[in-house]
Amino acid sequence: MSIDTSKVADSNRGTAATTAKPAKVGAVANWADERLGLGTAMKKNLRKVFPDHWSFMLGEIALWSFVVLLLTGVFLTLWFVPSMGEIEYHGSYDPLRGVGMSEAMASTLHLSFDVRGGLLMRQMHHWAAMIFIASMMVHMMRVYFTGAFRKPRELNWVIGCLLLFLGTVEGFTGYSLPDDLLSGTGVRAADGFMKASPVVGSYMSFFLFGGEFPGESIIPRLYTIHVLLIPGLILALIAAHMLLLVYHKHTQWPGPGRTEENVVGYPMLPVYMAKAGGFFFIVFGVIAVMGGLLTLNPVWKFGPYDPTKVTAGSQPDWYMGWPDGLLRIIPGWESVIFGYTISWNILLPVLVMPIVMLIVLILLPFIEAWITGDKREHHLLQRPRNAPTRTAVMVALMTFYGLSWIAGGNDIIAIKLHLSINQITYFLRGAVFIGPIIAFIITRRWCISLQRHDREKLLHGYETGIIMRSPEGAYSERHLPISDTAAYTLTARERETVYSPESDTDANGVAAPGTRLNRLRSRLSTLMYADNVQKPTAAEIEEAHHHAEHDAPALPAGKSGHGTNGEDFKGIHH
Amino acid sequence: MSDHPTGDHLPATVEEPIANPGLPAHTWRPTDVDPKAERRAERQVASLFGASAVFTVLFAVSYFTFEVGENWDTFMGLGASNVFLGLTLGLALLCIGAGIIQWARKLMADEELVEYRHPARSSDEDREGTLQALSAGLEESGIGRRPLIRNSLLGAVGLLGVPAIVLLRDLGPLPQDTANAATGGGLRHTLWGVRPNVRVVRDVVGTPIRPSDLIIGDLVNAVPDGLFDLHGRELQVAKSKGPVIVVKMEPREIKSGGNWAVEGILAFSKICTHVGCPISLYERTTHHVLCPCHQSTFDLADSAKVVFGPAHRPLPQLPLGVDEEGFLVATSDFTEPVGPSFWERER
Numbered sequence: 001m002s003i004d005t006s007k008v009a010d011s012n013r014g015t016a017a018t019t020a021k022p023a024k025v026g027a028v029a030n031w032a033d034e035r036l037g038l039g040t041a042m043k044k045n046l047r048k049v050f051p052d053h054w055s056f057m058l059g060e061i062a063l064w065s066f067v068v069l070l071l072t073g074v075f076l077t078l079w080f081v082p083s084m085g086e087i088e089y090h091g092s093y094d095p096l097r098g099v100g101m102s103e104a105m106a107s108t109l110h111l112s113f114d115v116r117g118g119l120l121m122r123q124m125h126h127w128a129a130m131i132f133i134a135s136m137m138v139h140m141m142r143v144y145f146t147g148a149f150r151k152p153r154e155l156n157w158v159i160g161c162l163l164l165f166l167g168t169v170e171g172f173t174g175y176s177l178p179d180d181l182l183s184g185t186g187v188r189a190a191d192g193f194m195k196a197s198p199v200v201g202s203y204m205s206f207f208l209f210g211g212e213f214p215g216e217s218i219i220p221r222l223y224t225i226h227v228l229l230i231p232g233l234i235l236a237l238i239a240a241h242m243l244l245l246v247y248h249k250h251t252q253w254p255g256p257g258r259t260e261e262n263v264v265g266y267p268m269l270p271v272y273m274a275k276a277g278g279f280f281f282i283v284f285g286v287i288a289v290m291g292g293l294l295t296l297n298p299v300w301k302f303g304p305y306d307p308t309k310v311t312a313g314s315q316p317d318w319y320m321g322w323p324d325g326l327l328r329i330i331p332g333w334e335s336v337i338f339g340y341t342i343s344w345n346i347l348l349p350v351l352v353m354p355i356v357m358l359i360v361l362i363l364l365p366f367i368e369a370w371i372t373g374d375k376r377e378h379h380l381l382q383r384p385r386n387a388p389t390r391t392a393v394m395v396a397l398m399t400f401y402g403l404s405w406i407a408g409g410n411d412i413i414a415i416k417l418h419l420s421i422n423q424i425t426y427f428l429r430g431a432v433f434i435g436p437i438i439a440f441i442i443t444r445r446w447c448i449s450l451q452r453h454d455r456e457k458l459l460h461g462y463e464t465g466i467i468m469r470s471p472e473g474a475y476s477e478r479h480l481p482i483s484d485t486a487a488y489t490l491t492a493r494e495r496e497t498v499y500s501p502e503s504d505t506d507a508n509g510v511a512a513p514g515t516r517l518n519r520l521r522s523r524l525s526t527l528m529y530a531d532n533v534q535k536p537t538a539a540e541i542e543e544a545h546h547h548a549e550h551d552a553p554a555l556p557a558g559k560s561g562h563g564t565n566g567e568d569f570k571g572i573h574h
Numbered sequence: 575m576s577d578h579p580t581g582d583h584l585p586a587t588v589e590e591p592i593a594n595p596g597l598p599a600h601t602w603r604p605t606d607v608d609p610k611a612e613r614r615a616e617r618q619v620a621s622l623f624g625a626s627a628v629f630t631v632l633f634a635v636s637y638f639t640f641e642v643g644e645n646w647d648t649f650m651g652l653g654a655s656n657v658f659l660g661l662t663l664g665l666a667l668l669c670i671g672a673g674i675i676q677w678a679r680k681l682m683a684d685e686e687l688v689e690y691r692h693p694a695r696s697s698d699e700d701r702e703g704t705l706q707a708l709s710a711g712l713e714e715s716g717i718g719r720r721p722l723i724r725n726s727l728l729g730a731v732g733l734l735g736v737p738a739i740v741l742l743r744d745l746g747p748l749p750q751d752t753a754n755a756a757t758g759g760g761l762r763h764t765l766w767g768v769r770p771n772v773r774v775v776r777d778v779v780g781t782p783i784r785p786s787d788l789i790i791g792d793l794v795n796a797v798p799d800g801l802f803d804l805h806g807r808e809l810q811v812a813k814s815k816g817p818v819i820v821v822k823m824e825p826r827e828i829k830s831g832g833n834w835a836v837e838g839i840l841a842f843s844k845i846c847t848h849v850g851c852p853i854s855l856y857e858r859t860t861h862h863v864l865c866p867c868h869q870s871t872f873d874l875a876d877s878a879k880v881v882f883g884p885a886h887r888p889l890p891q892l893p894l895g896v897d898e899e900g901f902l903v904a905t906s907d908f909t910e911p912v913g914p915s916f917w918e919r920e921r
Contacts, residue, residue: 192849257597281671292660
């Protein structure tokens with residue numbers, strides 16, 4: 001691609017700027033390079049190419065909201081007192097004046113009412129946390145739906161899953177710190193979860209709380225975990241995530257000139273530096289406006305934690321909602337085996353399911369790679385419709401998540417919609433199993449029909465909406481071929497072959513080892529690929545176009561279905 | 575990767591139905607060719623940066639102008655200080671962001687570049703070299719030839735996990751070490767058992783209750799007498815185990831649990847047997863009490879058995895009596911641990 005750059009403004013020169021005589025900047029660069037050798041690393045990366053698409057921005061939201069979390073979090077630590085020492089509140093908030101509470105709660109009130117900008121920073125911190133986890137989840141779905149997790153990016157997928165898990169734990173430890181009634185209720189439930197752990201449960205609880213619940217140790221301990229331990233891990237994993245992103249180079253959507261071997265887009269310096277840097281300010285700004293206008297976690301309305309009190313409608317932050325929902329809809333199963341109590345009603349929803357979900361997420365790329373047996377690198381993204389089974393798997397998981405999450409608000413739904421909480425709960429007990437299956441089937445078939453639609457477009461063109469009447473009086477809709485660019489983009493995907501275990505037998509028909517596993521793999525491969533609509537072959541397209549020429553109404557002479565734009569209509573209508 | 579054309583202009587392989595047309599030609603933006611548009615974009619970017627500076631100044635002004643403290647809901651139910659600090663800071667940041675992005679979109683080169691990818695794997699040569707270096711290093715260390723050194727080192731380092739775990743022992747006392755019937759300590763004792771006939775007193779105010787104070791349908795939140803003498807940690811621990819709900823119902827409506835009742839008055843632990851939330855939502859006609867956290871529902875007329883929801887066990891019942899002065903008392907502690915289940919609960 002050579003391009004005429006003569007018209008480009010001087011500032012947009014293609015070559016790097018060189019100074020005639022060493023300026024101050026040059027001197028600094030020289031000083032740094034002689035000590036750090038940055039020249040070599042920078043040469044490659046300053047103009048590194050990143051492809052452009054709105055969906056590549058979702059992970060960026062997560063990254064920038066984490067930076068906002070670090071900045072606002074440091075501010076909060078300057079006033080927050082992570083102590084459960086009991087004091088009487090004497091701050092500005094009148095309704096709680098004279099009430100006994102922990103120093104953590106009192107300092108949170110102090111931050112909210114007596115420190116200028118303190119409430120803003122608190123609310124920005126909390127909003128940023130919500131956005132951090134939400135954007136990680138949406139980013140993860142984008143990566144999964146488009147197949148960006150495939151080789152060589154499986155490890156980055158694993159890192160991403162761990163980040164999502166750590167982010168959730170970080171969120172829980174964070175919103176527990178103010179020691180208000182709502183968060184204290186959450187910690188109380190967490191104590192119940194710990195005690196339900198087999199064998200070591202009550203020991204874990206006594207060790208973490210420094211004795212009996214609630215003790216005096218939990219807030220300072222959660223504080224250390226929240227401000228030091230988990231942020232450190234998150235920071236390290238983010239660094240690894242970004243390094244791998246740069247090393248692998250970003251995936252891109254297929255299209256004219258975009259292949260598995262190249263990456264087409266704008267250079268890091270200046271375009272992405274500006275776009276990403278500017279986007280940081282946008283994310284920061286949106287969070288600041290939210291912190292200013294949208295009240296979040298008004299602990300002063302909840303009051304200090306008191307183990308004898310609770311408010312109706314107590315719910316965790318949204319990202320903890322789905323295990324809480326499962327905890328609400330599980331039947332009261334508990335068994336005593338050899339005199340030991342096993343609380344299935346707690347164990348399954350909050351201790352087993354989140355870990356199972358994390359493991360399932362981590363394994364997804366490896367399961368798919370095993371079924372397909374694909375060992376190649378993939379850098380071109382796939383449209384969700386072109387991987388119907390994969391898309392359906394994620395939609396099924398999302399449906400399970402969504403239904404569990406709805407269960408976490410069953411009391412609110414019952415009140416707002418005037419429904420019976422018992423019926424909602426009974427319904428959801430079934431729905432969490434049946435819903436994902438229905439979602440899987442619908443999504444898979446939906447994707448396949450979209451594939452069929454794409455094939456129609458390739459073979460017979462798009463529907464113009466123009467109805468033609470032939471001399472015989474028959475009506476038909478005019479179809480026109482799509483543009484070459486659009487047609488190429490639609491066909492820029494691979495043909496799939498169903499794995500069959502027969503290919504593993506040797507010349508004498510003796511099955512290779514691991515046949516049972518191979519049969520499973522074959523069945524899964526059939527599920528994954530057999531119903532998919534493959535792109536047409538060159539012969540099929542040729543045939544279809546030939547057919548179209550014959551079918552085209554023999555109106556104005558010489559006009560065939562081959563026109564690539566609407567030009568030929570003018571001939572018809574004028 | 576044979577399915578894919580390897581370059582921009584290479585013809586498609588045979589089975590590709592449509593050849594890769596290659597990158598579309600670059601089109602110029604108005605700002606590339608029209609100096610007026612270029613200057614306009616320049617002015618837009620600079621004005622956004624200027625607006626940001628204005629908002630930053632307004633932020634500083636808001637900081638010193640608007641009061642915090644008692645005037646925390648002066649503006650839209652939110653504090654004026656909070657609203658204006660948030661808006662000015664947010665707009666200052668958004669203007670910078672919008673300005674930079676506008677700069678990038680309108681004025682920076684928008685020519686797409688092509689970079690070639692390389693497989694993630696190292697070259698065979700590099701792999702070979704690494705393996706050689708590795709084996710040379712291992713060879714020189716002699717770790718393969720001296721299993722005694724290797725194994726004793728592994729054992730010693732592995733054992734270092736022990737201090738890491740042992741050091742955590744003092745995080746808290748063992749559950750059984752805190753068990754103390756005289757102080758109500760541990761998982762199996764509460765303040766109700768520290769002496770015989772502990773009075774049932776109202777929550778918050780601490781006044782004792784006569785059976786005649788209650789009418790049918792009443793629910794009173796109560797705690798053991800002596801709770802309010804405690805402070806800090808002891809108070810919180812006692813509050814997490816001691817609270818009860820005292821209800822009065824027609825004696826003939828009591829299906830079970832009536833032998834621990836006084837004149838139709840029953841007392842049950844307020845701590846849910848599921849994960850420990852205090853239970854409080856009472857429906858007097860059905861005698862059902864609902865936990866607001868996970869909606870476990872207990873029938874107080876039937877020994878607080880679970881009628882709905884995730885809890886498994888009924889709420890522990892407190893045996894009630896009346897002392898010589900005519901006040902409600904607990905004749906003993908709960909006969910089972912209150913609150914959520916734990917592994918050794920039945921031992």
